[in-house]
Amino acid sequence: MNLIQFFSAHRMEILQATGEHLWLVVIAMLLAVAVGIPLGIAVTRKPWLSKPILGSANVAETIPSLALFGFLLPVPWLGSRADRLAVAALAVYALLPIIRNTIAGIQGIDPNVREAARAMGMTDSQILFRVELPLSVPVLLAGIRVATVWTIGIATIAAAVGAGGLGEFIFRGLAMVDNRVILAGAIPAAILALFADIILGFFERRMRHAR
Amino acid sequence: MPETHAKAAIEFRQAEFRHGDRPILKGLSLEVREGETLILLGRSGSGKTTALKLVNRLLEPNSGEVLVDGRATADWDPIRLRRQIGYVIQDAGLFPHFTVERNVGLVPELEHWPENRRKERVADVLRIVGLEPAQFAARHPGELSGGQKQRVGVARALAADPPFLLMDEPFGALDPLTRAEIQKEFLAIQQQLNKTIIFVTHDLREALLFGARIALLEAGELAGTYEPQAFLRTTEPLAAAYVATLGRGAARPTLEKSPEKRGA
Numbered sequence: 430m431n432l433i434q435f436f437s438a439h440r441m442e443i444l445q446a447t448g449e450h451l452w453l454v455v456i457a458m459l460l461a462v463a464v465g466i467p468l469g470i471a472v473t474r475k476p477w478l479s480k481p482i483l484g485s486a487n488v489a490e491t492i493p494s495l496a497l498f499g500f501l502l503p504v505p506w507l508g509s510r511a512d513r514l515a516v517a518a519l520a521v522y523a524l525l526p527i528i529r530n531t532i533a534g535i536q537g538i539d540p541n542v543r544e545a546a547r548a549m550g551m552t553d554s555q556i557l558f559r560v561e562l563p564l565s566v567p568v569l570l571a572g573i574r575v576a577t578v579w580t581i582g583i584a585t586i587a588a589a590v591g592a593g594g595l596g597e598f599i600f601r602g603l604a605m606v607d608n609r610v611i612l613a614g615a616i617p618a619a620i621l622a623l624f625a626d627i628i629l630g631f632f633e634r635r636m637r638h639a640r
Numbered sequence: 641m642p643e644t645h646a647k648a649a650i651e652f653r654q655a656e657f658r659h660g661d662r663p664i665l666k667g668l669s670l671e672v673r674e675g676e677t678l679i680l681l682g683r684s685g686s687g688k689t690t691a692l693k694l695v696n697r698l699l700e701p702n703s704g705e706v707l708v709d710g711r712a713t714a715d716w717d718p719i720r721l722r723r724q725i726g727y728v729i730q731d732a733g734l735f736p737h738f739t740v741e742r743n744v745g746l747v748p749e750l751e752h753w754p755e756n757r758r759k760e761r762v763a764d765v766l767r768i769v770g771l772e773p774a775q776f777a778a779r780h781p782g783e784l785s786g787g788q789k790q791r792v793g794v795a796r797a798l799a800a801d802p803p804f805l806l807m808d809e810p811f812g813a814l815d816p817l818t819r820a821e822i823q824k825e826f827l828a829i830q831q832q833l834n835k836t837i838i839f840v841t842h843d844l845r846e847a848l849l850f851g852a853r854i855a856l857l858e859a860g861e862l863a864g865t866y867e868p869q870a871f872l873r874t875t876e877p878l879a880a881a882y883v884a885t886l887g888r889g890a891a892r893p894t895l896e897k898s899p900e901k902r903g904a
Contacts, residue, residue: 545733548696548806549747549796550722563737 435609443598447617450594453512453584454621457519458577465524466569469531470557479532486525494583497521498590515584515592522583523576530572534565567637574629581622585614595621647710649674649804649836650695654704657690664690666860667704677830677837679847681882682857688840691857692806695838696725708804723747726797726835728810732789734781740766740792741777747800765795770825787818794826798833805837811846823849844882848872856882 436443468486472479492500497518502508507517538561546556562569588596598614650672657665665687672678680688693699694706697713705712713721734743741762742749748758763773769791781789790810797805811819811826827850830837841847847854847868854871856863856879863878871879 539731539733539736541729541731541733542735544698545727545729546735548698548722548725548727548729550719550750551746552719555750560735560737564735 430609432609432612436613439613443613443617446593446595446597446614447621449592450581450584450596450618451621453515453519453587453592453594454577454580457516457580457584458523458573460516460520461523461527461576461580462573464520465527465572466531468524469528470535472528472532473535473561482528483525486528489521490525494518494522494586495589498586502590511587511590511592514590515587515594519580519584519587523580526572526576526579527569530568530575531565534568534572535561537568538564567633570629570633570636574626574633577625577629578622581618581625585618647674648672648707649676649709650838651707652691652694652704653707655691655694655701655706656703657687657694657699658702664860665694665701668857668860668862669704670855670862670865672836672838674836675834677839677850677852679850679852679854680838680840680857681842681844681847681854683842685859686857687860688842688857689808692808692838692840695804695806696722696727723751723800724802725804725806726800726802728790728793728797728805728807730809730812732781732793734789734792734796736781738780739777740771740779740781740784741773743781743792744795744799746796747802751800761799762795765798766792768798768829769795771795785818786814787822790814790822794829798829803836805835807837807839809840809842812841812843844871844886 430438468482472482489497498514501514501518504514504517507513542560542564543556546560551559584594585596585599587594588600595614595618599611602608602610602612602614648671652668652670654667654669655665656663656667668687668691670678670691680691682688690699694701694713695708697716697718700714705714707713708716708721708725735746738746741759744765745758745762748761753761762777766773766776771788771791776784776788776792781792784792790813793810797807811822814822823846830850839847839850839852848871851868853865853867855865856871858878864874864876866874866879872883874880874883
């Protein structure tokens, strides 16, 4: 059975695993965005937060992914279900580029623009929501794009803790020493990453041109 | 123009400002009368921009106070205070993601003016600064020349018809011809609208153009205030040094290029 035949014979399984994979990534990214953007904003408001926040996100990034899954296993609510565990670990990895780009986006705004906003009597939240965030969208999206592509790759390891996804095929293929099975996980994951990059890159460029 | 008996609209009382240990303003006392244009003249680092920012409370004095409409800025709600004070800066500081119309209409929008009144007002002020609304309202700042941006900056400051205007070298970054044009137009605007204006510049030519009282700042201290003619005649060395930069035919500002301030 060649690769194409193998893929078509297992297409439902592959499709289902791809769906699971996507699900893990999307939930993890939503979580990372929901946590990362406010943390990034906090750093731009209180510079002393920069060391603790960026420091911990940096350290988390250096933990090998398999080890991070292991570390989170004993955490009460998280460790009780594999998908929760996987989502949490993936979100932790996605955090750093999102926090960093939020900071870079806001700090990259022309200081004259911010000063004009203040001088015109905008409140702090008006400045944030009407000026700073809209102007940092392209940089923010770049961070989200990079983080999404990484997360799609790292999410294959989630199968090691039984969270499903395309990693299932990869681990199974490794155990069976069957390249076709490995590729049944690796190829769709690569395609997902490529698509995510293209689609998010498209939005990013559109936002850039919008000014 | 300056009415000697009008009350002080803006008053600096021994206002001091330090940046860390470095004194920027050393006890500035100065009155700006209602409806008057006051020129703050000084070189870079003399504290003139700092003085301006004390008025709309972008900065707060370390000691002393600044009174706006008889009330210390510290006692004002900063948001209320700033919405009554138009502010124009050298690089315009327009919002790049807003159209000209939204840029100009921002304070009216923040003040919840109804939309049709806002639109009307935006069109009016655009005309005042010499921009045809039909042609410019929908553009983004990136599609404007330096002079047009600066006009939009002035229109934005005028939009909510604030009684006060602060202008920080508003025409300093423009090429000499455009600058002369805008200066002339602004002179007409200034004479029409009865506003209290503090105009910061390092260019004596520009200062004289407005025919207004000149407050000379040097190293964070007030070196004197002068009526324009008195400024030209004084023997006080600092003022005389400024006059010397005009060269011959001093009393008549011309279109010649004046030394530009760069960087810092």
